[in-house]
Amino acid sequence: MSLAQQSQIERLIALFYAAFDNREGRAIAVAELREMFLPDARVTRLAAGLIESWSVDEFIAPREAILTDGTLVDFHEWEIEGATTIFGNIAEHRSRFGKSGLLRGSPYVGEGRKLILLCQLDARWRIVSILWEDL
Numbered sequence: 001m002s003l004a005q006q007s008q009i010e011r012l013i014a015l016f017y018a019a020f021d022n023r024e025g026r027a028i029a030v031a032e033l034r035e036m037f038l039p040d041a042r043v044t045r046l047a048a049g050l051i052e053s054w055s056v057d058e059f060i061a062p063r064e065a066i067l068t069d070g071t072l073v074d075f076h077e078w079e080i081e082g083a084t085t086i087f088g089n090i091a092e093h094r095s096r097f098g099k100s101g102l103l104r105g106s107p108y109v110g111e112g113r114k115l116i117l118l119c120q121l122d123a124r125w126r127i128v129s130i131l132w133e134d135l
Contacts, residue, residue, distance in 0.1 A: 005091075008125050009084050009118060012036060013093055016116075016127070021076040022067045022101075030064055037127045038119070046133040072108065075101030080111070089120040111135045 019033040034056060043059040045052045066072045082095040093116040100109045114132040118125050 005086055005120070005125075006084060009086070009091055009093060010082075012118070012125050012127070013079060013082060013095065013116065017077045017079055017097065020063060020067060022072070023074050023076055028064060028067050030060060033060060041127055041129055043130045044132070046131070071104060073102050075099070075108070091118045091120075091125070092116070093118065 015029075015032065016036055019029045019036075022028055037056045039056070041056050043054050043056065067075060077097050077099040080096045080098050082093055084091055084093045093114075095114040095116060096111065097114060098109075098111050100107075102108060112132055112134040114130055116130050117128045119128050120126075
């Protein structure tokens with residue numbers, strides 16, 4: 001694993017978490033967020049024993065809505081700890097994250113875990129899939 005590859009992946013993960021930050025009136029970075037993923041990537045959540053799975057657009061649309069319509073304000077997610085394993089042009093990033101904001105005027109806080117699979121195409125790392133659960 002090269003330090004350059006490690007740095008590129010860490011930067012991508014940081015940008016992914018930052019894309020949902022609407023503190024101080026920030027607009028979420030929808031176009032940049034889409035560019036982080038392969039076109040046919042999947043985002044999957046395990047919650048209460050149920051699996052929900054979305055295409056990139058299906059994942060982004062409801063989050064964009066609640067982060068821009070006043071439903072969820074002063075929100076951000078951040079990585080608490082993470083580790084990346086790189087195998088040539090594929091990689092996995094294991095992440096524990098925190099989140100905080102105001103949901104319909106009430107405090108909204110939590111933690112979770114994400115497993116992010118990535119691939120490097122044309123010297124650029126992109127997300128192939130994300131699997132997460134809130135704790």
